[in-house]
Amino acid sequence: MRSKKNGIVREGKARRVFHSPLCFLAPSLIGVMLFSCLPSLDVVRRSFTNAAAGSWAGLSHYREVFANEAFRLAAWNTVRFTAVCLPLLVGLGLFVAVALSKVRGGQTIRAMFLFPMAIPAAAIALVWRMVFDAGGLLNLLLVRLGLLTQEARPDYMGSGAAFWVLVFTYVWKNLGYTVVLWLAGLSAVPAEIAEAARMDGASERRLFWRIILPNLKGSLYTITVLSFLNSFKVFREAYLVAGSYPDESMYLLQHLFNNWFVSMDLDKMAAAAVCLGAVLLGAILLLQRLWDRED
Amino acid sequence: MMRRILLFLTGCIFVAPVLVLVSGSLMSRFELGEYLGALETGEGFVGWTLFPLYPTFSHYGRLLFETPQFLTVFWNSVKIAGITLAGQLFLAAPAAWALAVYHFRRRGFLLTLYVGLMLLPFQVTMLSNFLVLDGLGLIGTHWAIILPAACSTFPVFLIYRGFRSLPQSLLEAARIDGAGEWRIFWKIGLPLASNGILSAAVLGFLEYWSLIEQPLAFLKDPSLWPLSLYLPEISLEQAGYSFAASVITLIPPAFVFFIGQDYLEAGIAAAGLKE
Structure with a gap:
C-alpha cells in the first residue's frame, strides 16, 4: 500500500x-x-438525543414527528405532488422531445422551453399573482370564453386549486430541462436500428413503441431521479407566491422544514431530515434496482 | 409544419411572463394602477397590454439612481453567485481530475459518495449546514451561503464527465515527454475539458443567482439579502418599480443563458448520462 x-x-x-x-x-x-x-x-x-440535556432520547423524536399534524399533511402533500408531477413531466417531456426531434432547426423552440430555468423565481411572483388571482388573467380568459360566469371568480391561490397552480409552475420551470434530457437519450438510439425497421415496413407509431421506447429505458431512470430532486426546488415559487403558510393543499415538506427552522425545533428537524434522507436514498436505490433488472 | 407551429405557440406560453415583466416595467404608474386595480380592490378583472400607451423609463431611473438599497442588494447577489462559482471551480476541477484520471483505493466509494451528496435536496442538509455554520460563527454572513455551496459536489460530477472523455493515451504521451502531473492537469486537462467546466458554470450561475432557501434560512439582515429575497418585498403599489427590478434581475441570467445555451444543454445531458 x-x-x-x-x-x-x-x-x-x-x-x-x-x-x-x-x-x-x-x-x-x-x-x-x-x-x-x-x-x-x-x-x-x-x-436520537435531547438537544437541551444531551441525553439519549431513543425514538421519541421520531414518534413526535410522525404524530405531528403538520408533518403528516406536508408529507402527504409532497407524496401527492410527486405522484402527479413526475409522470406528467416525464411524459410531457418525452412527447415534446419526440415532436422536436422531427422538426428542423429546433434550437429556437428548445431555447423557449428552456428559458424558464433562467427566470429567477422572485421575478415571476407578481406575474403569477396577476394570472391566478380571483380577478386575474386566467379568470378573465375563462369568462371571455364563456366557461365561467362573471360572479364565480374562483381564487386559485386560496383554495385547493393552489396545488394545481404549483403543478403547473413545476412543469413550466422544468419541462425544458426534461426535454433536453430526452433529446440526448433519443439521439443515442442507434439510427441504423430505426432505419432497418423502416426498411422492413414498420409504421412510425410501431417504430416508436417497439424500437425507440425500449432503447430509452436508461434515460428514463436518470430523468426520473433528476426530476424528482428538482421537484424540491418548487418551494421557491411556492414560497414567493404564497408565503410560509400557503393554502393547505400546497403545504409541502419544504414549508415545514422552513417553519421548524424558524421556530428552532431542532430535535424534530433532525429526525425529519434523517427520515427524508433515508426515503430519498431508498427511492433512488429502488429505481436503480428496477432499472438494472430491466437490462 | 403544423407540428412546428404548435410547438412554437406552446413555447410562447413559456416565455410569456418575460413579456409581461418588460411591458410592465415600461408602463406609467397611472396605467399600471388602472390595469392592476383589481388585485387591490378585489373587484373586476386585471387587464394588460404588451404595448404601454405612454412608455417611460422612469421606474428604471428611480431604481438605479435613487435607490441605493437596490444597488446594495444587486451587489450582494453578484458577490454570492461570483464567489460561489469561483470556489466551486477551484475545488471541483482538481477533484474531478483526481477521480477521472487516477486509480486509487476507495475511488469508487468516493465517486458514489459525491453523486449521493449531489442528489440531496437542501431540506435534508439544512440542519447539518446550520450546525457547522453556527459553530464557525458564520450565520448571518454571506459566507454561510457561499461556503456550503462552493463545496457542492454537482460540478465535480459534471467536470468529471469531461475529463473522463479525454483519451488516456494523450496523458500517457505527455508523461513520457516528461510533463509533471500538475502541468498535465493545467495544460492538457483543463483546456480540453473546458466544455464540462463551462457547463458547470452556466448551470451553477442560474442556480446561485436565484437562491431562496439558503438566504431565507441563514440571513436575517435585509441589507445582506440577494435580489431573489428583496424583490418580493416590494409592495403592489410600486408595481412598476417591481417590474423594473425584476427585469434587471433577469438580465444577467438571460445573458448567461443566451451565451451559454449550448453548454447548458450539454451540461443537462451530461447529468443524465449514466456511467
Whole structure:
C-alpha cells in the first residue's frame, strides 16, 4: 500500500509516477467532509438525543414527528405532488422531445422551453399573482370564453386549486430541462436500428413503441431521479407566491422544514431530515434496482 | 409544419411572463394602477397590454439612481453567485481530475459518495449546514451561503464527465515527454475539458443567482439579502418599480443563458448520462 501512497501505480504493464491524487482531491474532500459528511452524522446522532440535556432520547423524536399534524399533511402533500408531477413531466417531456426531434432547426423552440430555468423565481411572483388571482388573467380568459360566469371568480391561490397552480409552475420551470434530457437519450438510439425497421415496413407509431421506447429505458431512470430532486426546488415559487403558510393543499415538506427552522425545533428537524434522507436514498436505490433488472 | 407551429405557440406560453415583466416595467404608474386595480380592490378583472400607451423609463431611473438599497442588494447577489462559482471551480476541477484520471483505493466509494451528496435536496442538509455554520460563527454572513455551496459536489460530477472523455493515451504521451502531473492537469486537462467546466458554470450561475432557501434560512439582515429575497418585498403599489427590478434581475441570467445555451444543454445531458 505504501507505494500507492507515494504515487506509484501499476496499470497494465506501464509504471508511472505522480503526485498522490490526494493533492488534487484534498481541498474538495475537506470541504465535503466539513460541510456535508460530518454534520450529517451529527444530525443522525441528534435525532436520537435531547438537544437541551444531551441525553439519549431513543425514538421519541421520531414518534413526535410522525404524530405531528403538520408533518403528516406536508408529507402527504409532497407524496401527492410527486405522484402527479413526475409522470406528467416525464411524459410531457418525452412527447415534446419526440415532436422536436422531427422538426428542423429546433434550437429556437428548445431555447423557449428552456428559458424558464433562467427566470429567477422572485421575478415571476407578481406575474403569477396577476394570472391566478380571483380577478386575474386566467379568470378573465375563462369568462371571455364563456366557461365561467362573471360572479364565480374562483381564487386559485386560496383554495385547493393552489396545488394545481404549483403543478403547473413545476412543469413550466422544468419541462425544458426534461426535454433536453430526452433529446440526448433519443439521439443515442442507434439510427441504423430505426432505419432497418423502416426498411422492413414498420409504421412510425410501431417504430416508436417497439424500437425507440425500449432503447430509452436508461434515460428514463436518470430523468426520473433528476426530476424528482428538482421537484424540491418548487418551494421557491411556492414560497414567493404564497408565503410560509400557503393554502393547505400546497403545504409541502419544504414549508415545514422552513417553519421548524424558524421556530428552532431542532430535535424534530433532525429526525425529519434523517427520515427524508433515508426515503430519498431508498427511492433512488429502488429505481436503480428496477432499472438494472430491466437490462 | 403544423407540428412546428404548435410547438412554437406552446413555447410562447413559456416565455410569456418575460413579456409581461418588460411591458410592465415600461408602463406609467397611472396605467399600471388602472390595469392592476383589481388585485387591490378585489373587484373586476386585471387587464394588460404588451404595448404601454405612454412608455417611460422612469421606474428604471428611480431604481438605479435613487435607490441605493437596490444597488446594495444587486451587489450582494453578484458577490454570492461570483464567489460561489469561483470556489466551486477551484475545488471541483482538481477533484474531478483526481477521480477521472487516477486509480486509487476507495475511488469508487468516493465517486458514489459525491453523486449521493449531489442528489440531496437542501431540506435534508439544512440542519447539518446550520450546525457547522453556527459553530464557525458564520450565520448571518454571506459566507454561510457561499461556503456550503462552493463545496457542492454537482460540478465535480459534471467536470468529471469531461475529463473522463479525454483519451488516456494523450496523458500517457505527455508523461513520457516528461510533463509533471500538475502541468498535465493545467495544460492538457483543463483546456480540453473546458466544455464540462463551462457547463458547470452556466448551470451553477442560474442556480446561485436565484437562491431562496439558503438566504431565507441563514440571513436575517435585509441589507445582506440577494435580489431573489428583496424583490418580493416590494409592495403592489410600486408595481412598476417591481417590474423594473425584476427585469434587471433577469438580465444577467438571460445573458448567461443566451451565451451559454449550448453548454447548458450539454451540461443537462451530461447529468443524465449514466456511467
